[in-house]
Amino acid sequence: DVKVTQSSRYLVKRTGEKVFLECVQDMDHENMFWYRQDPGLGLRLIYFSYDVKMKEKGDIPEGYSVSREKKERFSLILESASTNQTSMYLCASTYVRVSTDTQYFGPGTRLTVL
Amino acid sequence: DQQVKQNSPSLSVQEGRISILNCDYTNSMFDYFLWYKKYPAEGPTFLISISSIKDKNEDGRFTVFLNKSAKHLSLHIVPSQPGDSAVYFCAARVYNQGGKLIFGQGTELSVKP
Numbered sequence: 001d002v003k004v005t006q007s008s009r010y011l012v013k014r015t016g017e018k019v020f021l022e023c024v025q026d027m028d029h030e031n032m033f034w035y036r037q038d039p040g041l042g043l044r045l046i047y048f049s050y051d052v053k054m055k056e057k058g059d060i061p062e063g064y065s066v067s068r069e070k071k072e073r074f075s076l077i078l079e080s081a082s083t084n085q086t087s088m089y090l091c092a093s094t095y096v097r098v099s100t101d102t103q104y105f106g107p108g109t110r111l112t113v114l
Numbered sequence: 115d116q117q118v119k120q121n122s123p124s125l126s127v128q129e130g131r132i133s134i135l136n137c138d139y140t141n142s143m144f145d146y147f148l149w150y151k152k153y154p155a156e157g158p159t160f161l162i163s164i165s166s167i168k169d170k171n172e173d174g175r176f177t178v179f180l181n182k183s184a185k186h187l188s189l190h191i192v193p194s195q196p197g198d199s200a201v202y203f204c205a206a207r208v209y210n211q212g213g214k215l216i217f218g219q220g221t222e223l224s225v226k227p
Contacts, residue, residue, distance in 0.1 A: 004157070031212050040123065042203060043158070043217040050212050090157055094213040102148055103215060105157030 003027070004106035006091055012112045019078040021109050023091030031094045032074035033103065034058075034066065036087040043090065049074055081113045117141045118206050120218035127225050133191040135221050137204030140185060144206035148215070149178060149189050152201045161202075162189070194225045 007022035025032065031050055035043040035058075045058030047066040055066050063085060067075045074093075078085055088110050092103040119138045127133045137147075145166050150158035164171040164178045164187065171178050177190045191198055204218040 009155075033214075035217075040219055042118075042120075042219040043205075045214070045216075048212070048214060092157075096213045102160040102163065103213060105150075105159070107157045108155070110155075 004091060004093055004104050006089075006106040006109050008109050009107060010110050010112075012114065013078075013081050014114055015082060017078075017081050017113075019081050019111065019113075021076040021078075021089055021091075021111070023074045023076070023093075023106055024072055025074075025091075025093040025104070026072065027093065027095065027104070028071065029093035029095045029104075030071070031096055032068065033092040033094075034064075034074065034076045035090045035092065036060070037090055037108070038087050046076065081111075083113050085111065086113045087111060116219075118204055118216045118218040120204055120221050122221050123219070124222045124224070127194045127223065129196055129225055129227050130193045133189075133194045133198065133223055133225065135189040135191075135202050135204075135223065137187045137189075137218050138185060139187075139206050141206070141208075141216075142185075143209045144216075145209040146207040147178070147180060147187050148205045148207065149176075150203045150205060150217075151198075152203060152220070158203060191223075194223075196225050196227050199223055199225050 004025045033048040034046045049068040065077045091106040094103045148163040149161040152158040201220045205215040208214045
């Protein structure tokens with residue numbers, strides 16, 4: 001069974017703090033993704049990574065950065081948290097050598113920025 | 115510009131009846147379409163998919179239909195069960211972009227006993 005884990009289920013931070021969200025997958029997947037989920041907006045892609053040290057901007061990268069130093073780990077960084085970054089953050093991974101493979105999601109981190 | 119749209123934010127169905135969830139898309143470069151199911155406080159889980167070269171895929175109680183000319187797909191659940199109550203996301207995979215998915219807004223399905 002594929003397992004994608006996220007470092008925290010719930011997180012409360014203050015405006016201006018630097019926030020790290022960690023994601024780890026155990027299936028040797030090449031590609032990893034960070035999304036945020038907001039009511040009425042669905043899942044929106046923030047950043048994704050094809051390989052170690054590789055990253056690509058998604059649809060809403062502003063205010064975020066990412067780091068992928070090891071294949072199994074993909075970190076999302078909020079350099080200076082703002083209240084409009086309060087959201088559910090979801091990490092996913094996929095094994096693209098199998099054309100029909102889907103994305104496997106972690107349980108999510110509910111981030112509140114006060 | 116929303117490339118994948120689910121225009122119904124919610125749907126309520128009686129147990130045992132059919133649930134039909136709809137999704138529209140605008141981009142002809144999508145090669146796969148997927149449905150994910152999400153319970154509160156959990157990550158989405160994959161439910162069923164369909165290749166853009168097919169028009170139907172069935173897996174147990176779940177069937178996905180694809181109408182390419184109308185750029186429309188639908189998920190049918192028959193018979194609906196209370197455990198099916200969740201948010202359902204339609205997603206489209208972008209051809210040759212490393213598995214990148216574009217998601218719809220989601221439809222919250224409630225199946226009443």
